[in-house]
Amino acid sequence: MAVDMVRLLELASWRAFDVDEAGRVLAGSDESGSTQLVELSPNGGATALTALSGAVTGRYLPGERAAIIQHDTGGNERGQLSLMRLDRRRTRPAELDDLQPLVRDPRYVHRLLDVLPGRLVYATNRRNGVDFDVVIRSALTGEEIVVYDGGGMVQEAAASPDSHYLALTLPGERPMSDQVLLVDTMPTTDGERLRVLTGPGEHTRNTHVRWLPDDSGLVVSSNADRDRVGVARIDPRTGDRTWLVTSEEHDLLGWLAPDGNSLLVQANDDGAGRLALHDARTGRLRREVPLPGDGWCAFPLPSPVWSPDSRLVALSFSAPDVPGDVLVLDVEQDDPPLAMTGSAAALAGERLVTPSVHRVPTPDGEQVPCFAYRPEDPTGSSVLIIHGGPEGQSVRTFNPIVQALAAQGHTVLVPNVRGSTGYGKRWYSADDGRKRLDSVRDLAALHDWLPSLGLDPARSALWGGSYGGYMVLAGLAFQPERWAAGVDIVGISSLVTFLENTSPYRRAHREREYGSLAADAEFLREASPLTHVDAISAPLFVIHGANDPRVPLSEAEQLATAVRRGGVECELLVFDDEGHGLAKRANRLDAYPRALAFLTRHLI
Structure with a gap:
């Protein structure tokens, strides 16, 4: 059967933004015409959460049945942040007036960086319209603490398990380089609030930064002194690196489990994403993770995300013949990831080309x-x-x-x-x-x-x-x-x-x-x-x-x-x-x- 353009454009795709310990996935679906939030339950149910005018992303608020939602208007990329309670009965998806405002000022950009129990970490350029400050905000009281206002376009933020430190990445001085900074969120009067872990002049990518659970180190995807990206541990006191997983043939990206025991690693094999589980302490390979086809499981899709108990990983998957699906990997089982959605079913009988x-x-x-x-x-x-x-x-x-x-x-x-x-x-x-x-x-x-x-x-x-x-x-x-x-x-x-x-x-x-x-x-x-x-x-x-x-x-x-x-x-x-x-x-x-x-x- 011939493939027609309208049918292809009308296909719905899915992506995973978060997963909780119960196996519920906060997903994005463009079935309505733009990406809106849908909660997928382990029993196969799907609950539409939002019906906003623009595309939406979100994260669960740890420890609560709530989600932090980021949304803009008309594609202007001036993100606004709202709270949605998920433990309340709803008869329809939420519109903007149904959400609790958290950070809203349409003149400026606000980007969700991390979520903590009862709090969120976000970046905002409201101070001068150019530089991005990093703010920790209570989702309950609205109290805010500005923890970084040193300038630049903050890209990532990862809070240590005790919330004492934030690891930030900012653009370095050279193209495609990232500087890692350590911010003390509770400095003493004579304490050092900001520590530079990697120099601004290094020609190095540093991404996907996460803390070990005892605050003893950061795990980061980096190409410091290498051509290919590998996964390393950084000592937050000295900035020294210890390589965990490297390859001379492929760029690698790593996502650390919250308990610090497991590391999901993706190898970029000429545009196909190959996944494997490694021991996060030693880098030792545990097992390969089979995927449904010759496709991709991370960028440009949302990154894999771990459940708080480190048992599940929610994946966004696409292949040349798969519009986009949510998969969930149970790391305690040897089974392949479970498909929570089936976007390719709408293509049954149609002949698609593969590269x-x-x-x-x-x-x-x-x-x-x-x-x-x-x-x-x-x-x-x-x-x-x-x-x-x-x-x-x-x-x-x-x-x-x-x-x-x-x-x-x-x-x-x-x-x-x-x-x-x-x-x-x-x-x-x-x-x-x-x-x-x-x-x-x-x-x-x-x-x-x-x-x-x-x-x-x-x-x-x-x-x-x-x-x-x-x-x-x-x-x-x-x-x-x-x-x-x-x-x-x-x-x-x-x-x-x-x-x-x-x-x-x-x-x-x-x-x-x-x-x-x-x-x-x-x-x-x-x-x-x-x-x-x-x-x-x-x-x-x-x-x-x-x-x-x-x-x-x-x-x-x-x-x-x-x-x-x-x-x-x-x-x-x-x-x-x-x-x-x-x-x-x-x-x-x-x-x-x-x-x-x-x-x-x-x-x-």
């Missing part, structure tokens, strides 16, 4: 990882889909755009050009700063490779969102003879105006990667598609959200105006209730079929 894995050679001797989705009846046309970030990775998950393009006969290539994560520090650093256009040259290498798959180079298009949108525009501007069309979704048209107009709290964060307006303005201007817009000759389809706080709508508007001035076809779709991408199914059902029809018109 083959390739390495595409470049003129300078590199090899670009690439997934190829080949249709049953190829037309000879192709579409390259480039991920955002740039510090991101295309992985082997379900993508309705890929499947719909393949159903129309297009071969879909999904590369991880230089700058992508998942292939070591050297690869994700290969596009930093003034090496930006090296990643664009990877597009040319991919184009040169098309005939080896029997594809027509004259009928190839680019598709990408966010930084992937920049890559689409850069490909059309710097390689106009190669590409027949482009679809740009919330993309950057000028690195200069992007940095000038993005949200202030993001500017310094992004200048680490792209270069600064003060020192690199001329290079940024030269690397911008808008500077070379007169070279663009391929038709364009542009999609943008009016509330985008990352890449402002002005990036799309100035591009469309300039392209049309040159007599080139450019359709611009703007959605007033969206931000950085299309979070609502109704808008996806409007935009994506039109974008596919646009490509078919120019490629077939």
